[in-house]
Amino acid sequence: MVYVLFGPPGAGKGTQGARIAAQYGVPTISTGAIFRDNVAAGTPLGLVAKDYMSRGQLVPDEIVVQLVKDRISEPDCAAGFLLDGFPRTINQAEILEVMLGEAGIAIDGVLDFEVGEDELVKRLSGRRTCSKCGATYHIVAVPPRQAGVCDQCGGALEQRADDMPEAIRTRLHEYQAKTAPVLAFYRERGLLREIDANASPDEIFAKVLAVLPTAAAV
Numbered sequence: 001m002v003y004v005l006f007g008p009p010g011a012g013k014g015t016q017g018a019r020i021a022a023q024y025g026v027p028t029i030s031t032g033a034i035f036r037d038n039v040a041a042g043t044p045l046g047l048v049a050k051d052y053m054s055r056g057q058l059v060p061d062e063i064v065v066q067l068v069k070d071r072i073s074e075p076d077c078a079a080g081f082l083l084d085g086f087p088r089t090i091n092q093a094e095i096l097e098v099m100l101g102e103a104g105i106a107i108d109g110v111l112d113f114e115v116g117e118d119e120l121v122k123r124l125s126g127r128r129t130c131s132k133c134g135a136t137y138h139i140v141a142v143p144p145r146q147a148g149v150c151d152q153c154g155g156a157l158e159q160r161a162d163d164m165p166e167a168i169r170t171r172l173h174e175y176q177a178k179t180a181p182v183l184a185f186y187r188e189r190g191l192l193r194e195i196d197a198n199a200s201p202d203e204i205f206a207k208v209l210a211v212l213p214t215a216a217a218v
């Protein structure tokens with residue numbers, strides 16, 4: 001199975017992606033998470049990406065495309081994968097189409113998580129992420145059992161640099177200007193599956209499962 005998880009910053013792509021990956025046993029390729037790991041490790045890729053990300057701007061297409069190309073050729077992607085945060089521009093979508101076509105891979109669907117802007121701002125400003133394992137929480141909607149501590153590994157929870165008010169505004173603007181047009185690209189190809197994501201994570205996951213094939217059929 002190959003699905004694209006689509007939607008504005010804070011729509012819940014990462015939250016739902018973790019659940020889908022667990023249910024279907026496929027890896028999630030989150031370009032944002034790969035960049036954050038590289039920033040934390042101080043790699044050359046991380047040094048380039050850091051400035052764009054902290055300002056809330058998109059990283060240049062050529063950098064992201066190469067990263068995805070390398071990642072989907074790894075053995076764990078042979079039975080399928082989820083793309084979270086890619087493609088994010090029409091150019092990225094066109095390159096992905098060619099890249100997958102050459103590899104004989106078809107996208108099964110694009111799950112578009114739709115959430116209003118006020119709710120997005122609430123979700124982003126309340127998000128806390130584990131500094132050790134990357135698990136995501138929300139101080140109100142998805143709180144950890146103990147404030148500031150990850151339920152899964154005991155790591156310290158922190159706020160992402162791009163979840164500050166100025167960067168949130170830029171990310172939402174970047175989404176409308178550069179990423180939202182990608183919806184029409186996939187609608188034309190009959191791949192778009194729109195999901196009203198103004199609900200709890202459990203309710204949204206039920207809607208996702210109603211769209212995806214049963215795990216046994218994959």
Ligand code: AP5
Binds near residue numbers: 058087123124127171
């Ligand atoms: P990336 O990491 O992809 O960030 P994003 O798209 O902005 O998405 P988020 O991770 O912020 O949100 P999400 O939709 O995953 O929501 P989540 O599940 O965490 O990208 C970061 C940066 O990297 C970009 O700005 C760019 O610089 C760069 N980049 C990445 N990919 C790129 C590309 N292809 N091209 C160029 N640059 C790229 O949920 C958010 C919060 O809400 C959490 O606290 C969660 O607990 C909570 N929550 C989730 N679901 C619910 C719910 N149903 N109800 C209430 N709260 C909820």
